[in-house]
Amino acid sequence: ETGVTQSPTHLIKTRGQQVTLRCSSQSGHNTVSWYQQALGQGPQFIFQYYREEENGRGNFPPRFSGLQFPNYSSELNVNALELDDSALYLCASSFEPGLNEQFFGPGTRLTVL
């Protein structure tokens, strides 16, 4: 059984650019959640996708957007990058939303210069 994978591992962008991060969910999982983890902080919930629809959103501006595909993989897009967007971005998949265990990927480290 393949776990949650994310790509790329590391990424460097400059302020104002756009970035796309990718996540492949664990086999059998139809729900993907994205989190932002700043250095020394706990992860913060960005949004969740369930069956290709956004199912819930945390306190992040609209320049953070996402997609989920029919195979349940997902993308996180961030437009107009700011220095404070530098963080580890974590993807987690689960079987259905709610209280089911979320399985986390290793993350993508984004640095904005």
Added chain:
Amino acid sequence: GDSVTQMEGPVTLSEEAFLTINCTYTATGYPSLFWYVQYPGEGLQLLLKATKADDKGSNKGFEATYRKETTSFHLEKGSVQVSDSAVYFCALTRGGGADGLTFGKGTHLIIQP
């Protein structure tokens, strides 16, 4: 809004010592509570969970009891090992996709031989 507060680290203990990592929460309703662990170079892993008051979650010798009267979910282990060195995150969710997981800042645990 919901929040989780956990003790600041790093926490340094000798092998076989007793461990307590404090966690308190603020949330409306009846959240479910979790402890996640992040080993060096790895993704977040669920350690244990409790879904209602007075439930005790346990795994790998770790335990935590959901105390609604004190809004706490302290993590304990009777005898720690060097391999327990990691960052531990307390988290909660009210179960809806709109909320995701709310994490504390994490506690870095260092076990010395």
